[in-house]
Amino acid sequence: xxxxxxxxxxxxxxxxxxxxxxxxxxxxxxxxxxxxxxxxxxxxxxxxxxxxxxxxxxxxxxxxxxxxxxxxxxxxxxxxxxxxxxxxxxxxxxxxxxxxxxxxxxxx
Numbered sequence: 001x002x003x004x005x006x007x008x009x010x011x012x013x014x015x016x017x018x019x020x021x022x023x024x025x026x027x028x029x030x031x032x033x034x035x036x037x038x039x040x041x042x043x044x045x046x047x048x049x050x051x052x053x054x055x056x057x058x059x060x061x062x063x064x065x066x067x068x069x070x071x072x073x074x075x076x077x078x079x080x081x082x083x084x085x086x087x088x089x090x091x092x093x094x095x096x097x098x099x100x101x102x103x104x105x106x107x108x
Contacts, residue, residue, distance in 0.1 A: 006049040006091050009067040010036055013056040023056070024063030028079065032064045035083040049091045062102060076102040 010033045014025030023029075036051055057065045062076035066086065073096045075086065082100055089095045 002047050004046075004048055004050040006071075007069045008036065008040075008049055008051040008091070009054050009057070009065075009069070010051060011055070011057045011063055011065040012053040013060070013063075015060075021060040022063070023060055024065055027063045027077075029064040031080040032066065032078050032083060035080040036066070036087075039083050039087045043087055043092070045087060045091055049087075059102065059106060062106060065102075068096075071096065074102040075100040076106075 010029065011024035012029050012033055013023045015021065015023040017026065033053060040046065040049055040051060057067065059065060059076065064078045066075040066078045067073065068075070068086070068090055073090065075097065078086070078100060082097070085097050086100070089097050
């Protein structure tokens with residue numbers, strides 16, 4: 001297997017309901033994760049991208065979070081219906097999905 005060009009990280013952190021920080025899991029990360037796995041397979045992207053789950057990435061209230069490396073693009077509030085666009089545009093064509101990119105100002 002050749003080395004993939006992209007590494008996709010999907011936060012799957014789950015905190016208890018009502019936790020003040022929230023969590024990506026609470027905001028639907030499991031559905032995003034499943035859609036991402038299925039999309040990589042159905043689009044034949046195994047040689048182009050690899051996906052890993054992570055625990056907390058930090059901006060919990062902005063989740064689910066998806067990061068694409070080596071580009072260092074942080075996508076926030078990703079919904080399952082956004083996954084195909086990320087895979088087609090970013091992974092397939094090297095073009096980030098601007099409407100989902102987390103604003104750097106949110107880092108404080």
